[in-house]
Amino acid sequence: MIEVYTDGATSGNPGVSGAGIYIKANGSTYEYSLPLGVLSNHEAEFHAVIKALEICREQFPGEILSFRSDSKLVVDVIEKDFTKNKTFSPLLEKIKEKANHFPYFFVKWIPEKQNSHADQLARKAIHK
Template sequence: MIEVFTDGASYGNPGPSGAGVYIKHEQQHYRYSFFLGDFSNHVAEFQAVIKALMICKDKFPTDILSFRSDSRIVVDTIEKNYSKNKLFIPLLHQISEHASDFPHFFIKWIPEKQNRQADTLARQAIQHQTNRQYS
C-alpha cells in the first residue's frame, strides 16, 4: 500500500498557489512540489490530489492508494462523490477518473500537524516561483 500525503497552499485567496505531495512506499520517501498558478486554497488542495494521482499512475500503477489530506472539503467531496460548488465538480471528475485506474483508492482527513511534509512542499513551490516568503 502506498501512503500519499497531499496539500495545497495559496498566497492570497486566490493567489499564487502550490501543491505538495509526499509519498511513503516501503522504505522510500518521495517529495514533489508543483507551482499551480493563481487559484484559491481549496482549488489548490484538489489540484494536489490530482497531481498525486498522476504521479502514482506513473510510479505505482497497480498498488492500493491510501491518501491523506488536511482539507475537510476535499476529503468530504471525494468520499461523497458530490459537491454543490461548481468549481469543484470538474476537479472531482478528474480525481474519480484517475482513481478508477487503481485497485483501491482511499482518502482520509488528518490534522494539519500530521501533514507537515506536504504542506512544506506546497509552500516551497510558491516560494520558488514568486521569490517571497510564505508562512
C-alpha cells in the same frame, strides 16, 4: 499500500498556488513541490490530489493508494462523491477518473500537524 500526503497552499486567496506531495512507498519516501498557478486555496487542495494521482499512476501503477489530506472539504467531497460547487465538480470528476486506474483508492482526513511535510512542500512550490 502507498501512503500519499497532499496539501495545497496559496499566497493570497486566490493567489499563486502550489501543491505539496509526500509519498511513502516500499520503504522509500518521495517529495514533490509543484507550482499550480493562480488558484483559490480549496482549488489548490483538489489540484494537489490530482497531481498526486498522476504521479502514482506513473510511479506506482496498480498499487493500493491511501491518501491523507488536512482539507476536510476535499476529503468530504471525495468520500460523498458529490459537490454542488461548480468549480469543484470538474475537479472531483478528474479525481474519480484518475483514481479508477487503481484497484483501491482511500482518502482520509488528518489534522494539519500530521501533514506538515506536505505543507512545507506546498509552500515551497509557491516560491518556484
